[in-house]
Amino acid sequence: MTSPDTLSESDLHAYVDGELDDGGLIEVEAWLAGHPNDAAKVHAYQLQKRQMHRLYDQDADDARVPERTFALIDADRPSAWLPGWRRMAAGIVLLLAGGLGGWFGSGLGGGDAPSAGNQFVQRALGAHVVYAHDENRPVEVSGGDETRLLSWLSGRLGHKLMIPNLKGAGFKLMGGRLVADKGDPAALFMFEDGKARRVSLYVRPGMGGGNTKFRVIAEHGMVAFYWTNGQLTYALSGEMAQGDLLSLVQMVHDDLTSRSS
Amino acid sequence: MDKRAALTDALADVMRYARALTRNGDTAEDLLHDCVERALSRLHQFEAGTNMRAWLFTILHNIHRQNLRTQSRRPAPASLTDELAARIGQPGDQDDRLALRDFDRALAELAEEQRAVILLIGLEDLSYAETAEVLDIPVGTVMSRLSRAREKLRLSMDGNLKPSLRSVK
Numbered sequence: 001m002t003s004p005d006t007l008s009e010s011d012l013h014a015y016v017d018g019e020l021d022d023g024g025l026i027e028v029e030a031w032l033a034g035h036p037n038d039a040a041k042v043h044a045y046q047l048q049k050r051q052m053h054r055l056y057d058q059d060a061d062d063a064r065v066p067e068r069t070f071a072l073i074d075a076d077r078p079s080a081w082l083p084g085w086r087r088m089a090a091g092i093v094l095l096l097a098g099g100l101g102g103w104f105g106s107g108l109g110g111g112d113a114p115s116a117g118n119q120f121v122q123r124a125l126g127a128h129v130v131y132a133h134d135e136n137r138p139v140e141v142s143g144g145d146e147t148r149l150l151s152w153l154s155g156r157l158g159h160k161l162m163i164p165n166l167k168g169a170g171f172k173l174m175g176g177r178l179v180a181d182k183g184d185p186a187a188l189f190m191f192e193d194g195k196a197r198r199v200s201l202y203v204r205p206g207m208g209g210g211n212t213k214f215r216v217i218a219e220h221g222m223v224a225f226y227w228t229n230g231q232l233t234y235a236l237s238g239e240m241a242q243g244d245l246l247s248l249v250q251m252v253h254d255d256l257t258s259r260s261s
Numbered sequence: 262m263d264k265r266a267a268l269t270d271a272l273a274d275v276m277r278y279a280r281a282l283t284r285n286g287d288t289a290e291d292l293l294h295d296c297v298e299r300a301l302s303r304l305h306q307f308e309a310g311t312n313m314r315a316w317l318f319t320i321l322h323n324i325h326r327q328n329l330r331t332q333s334r335r336p337a338p339a340s341l342t343d344e345l346a347a348r349i350g351q352p353g354d355q356d357d358r359l360a361l362r363d364f365d366r367a368l369a370e371l372a373e374e375q376r377a378v379i380l381l382i383g384l385e386d387l388s389y390a391e392t393a394e395v396l397d398i399p400v401g402t403v404m405s406r407l408s409r410a411r412e413k414l415r416l417s418m419d420g421n422l423k424p425s426l427r428s429v430k
Contacts, residue, residue, distance in 0.1 A: 010404045013411065017382055019389055044415040049383040051364045052281070055345060056384055060277035069294045073269055076301045 007031045012038060016045045116207050117226060120181075121217055124202035124235030125224040127179050127188055132198040132239075139175030139190050149176050153187040159205055159232055164255040166191055169248055171199060199238035199248060206230050214249065218242060225249045229257075264304050267313040272297070274385065275317050281380050282325075284369055286344070292328075296321040315387055318395045322377070360418070367417040375410035378403055 007028065014020050015028040032039040131138050141149045146163060154161045156178055163173060171191040179186050179202070186204035206228055216225045223245045226235035236252055238245045275296065279289035299320050300307075307316055345365050368376060374396075381392045382403075389407075393400040 009408050013404065013407055014389075017389070041415065044418070045411050048364070048379075048411060048414055051361055052368075052380065052384045054361060055348075055365055055368075056277050056281045058348070059280045060273045062273050064276045064280075065272045066290050066294065069272065069290075069297050070269075072294070072297050072301065073265060076265070 007035075007038070012042055013045065016042055016049070117215060118217075120204070120207065120233060121215065121224050121226040121235050123181055124200075124226065125217065125219070125222055125237050127202055128198075128200045128224070128237035129222065131177065131188060132190065132200055132237075138198070140177035142175040143173035144175075146173065153178060156185040157187055157203070157205060161187060161203060161232075162256055162259055163189055164201065164252040166199075166248060166251060166255075169251055170194055171248070174198070197238065197240060199236060199240075199245070201252060202235040202237065204233050207233050216242060216246075227253065264307055264309065264313075268297070268300060268304070268317070271314045271317055274314055275321060278318065278380060278385055279321060281368075281384060282373065282377055292321055292325055295324045299324065312387075312391060314385065315391045315395055318381065318385070318387070319397075322395055322397075364414070364418060367414050370417075371410055371413060375406050375413070378406040379410040379414075382407060 011020070011024070011028055011031075014024065015032075020028060032042060141152065143149065143163075150161055150163060153176060163176075166172075170193040172193070174190040174192050176187055176189040179188050181202075181204045184204060186202060189201045189203070190198060191200070192198050214225055214227045216223060218224075222237065222239055223242050224235050224237040225245060226233065227249075228234065234252070234256075236245065236249050238248070272293070276289065276293050279292045279296075280286060283289050283292065296317060300317055303320075307313065346362060368379075371379070377396060378392060381387045381395060382389070387395065389400050389403050393403045396403070
């Protein structure tokens with residue numbers, strides 16, 4: 001077998017990295033047999049590869065991947081999308097669960113408690129059912145004195161609250177009340193339209209996570225969406241079609257966002 | 262395989278690469294997270310049957326480049342060095358452990374663009390062509406960076422193996 005006269009540096013690397021075809025392989029092996037310096041280089045390069053694997057292979061472990069990153073993928077599953085509402089707003093994730101049993105929440109904003117959002121929205125829906133159906137006293141303080149209502153509830157929650165304007169959709173503020181949300185003060189604002197349909201906005205200080213995410217649960221004709229901006233967590237509940245409530249959610253979100261920025 | 266499943270399967274390797282490249286656990290986690298977020302939004306662009314890992318590495322490098330451009334200073338690369346030092350401190354042959362520690366130090370001293378090439382090819386088993394695509398550079402540049410990086414590592418390891426020769430002078 002004849003040995004080539006010269007061999008380039010890149011041939012040595014291509015040999016180490018398995019980039020050569022059979023002919024090239026034979027050529028390089030023949031060369032290395034007669035050139036111990038190059039053979040030593042090749043040996044060193046091969047050792048480098050093994051050492052990189054010894055150093056880093058244990059990082060190739062799912063346990064190293066943060067939970068929040070897996071949650072991203074879970075949240076993106078096609079079955080999780082509400083058809084047609086895909087692009088409700090840029091950067092907003094909208095999930096649909098077919099009922100409380102079908103909830104697959106992975107935490108508010110990828111927070112540490114996987115069911116925190118689930119529990120929150122259930123409490124909001126529960127409060128809506130209790131107060132919206134109360135014929136006598138659905139609110140504690142009427143919406144006629146919005147300033148007093150806001151300063152009272154903002155003080156109790158320790159956050160500057162805002163009441164969204166839903167008049168464009170025909171909903172007027174009835175008023176609000178203080179509610180206990182898992183031992184923390186939360187605010188509930190009730191709205192009503194001309195057909196006596198009521199929706200309530202349930203607000204509490206943020207529960208971790210900073211991303212705005214819209215999620216929805218639906219049960220027995222009741223629907224609730226919730227989202228968070230990190231500072232405050234909101235749920236809007238009502239007894240109406242998801243699409244109708246969703247346009248209200250969008251109105252609330254846009255109004256609050258535009259006024260807070 | 263379902264694209265989403267392929268993406269999930271590739272995460273651990275992308276994590277390994279992000280950590281080895283940036284040598285900073287927090288930076289690597291953020292990079293991986295942003296990479297996955299962008300990949301999900303472009304999953305329809307991924308061609309089934311092509312290399313999912315290479316596709317993710319490409320996205321990761323694009324984000325990494327943007328981050329470096331907008332950051333006034335790079336995060337300190339120290340955090341992983343300590344962790345790796347502890348890792349190397351596991352039982353084993355003493356000389357061997359020292360060699361591994363020196364090797365890691367030499368890797369850390371490489372320019373990041375050289376480390377990227379040597380990691381993609383040597384650790385992640387990408388072809389030269391795939392590496393060129395990931396880093397958006399010509400194959401010739403991949404080869405020259407690879408060759409320079411490996412020689413630098415080899416020489417620094419050689420130096421460590423012969424301390425007596427250096428101290429004689």
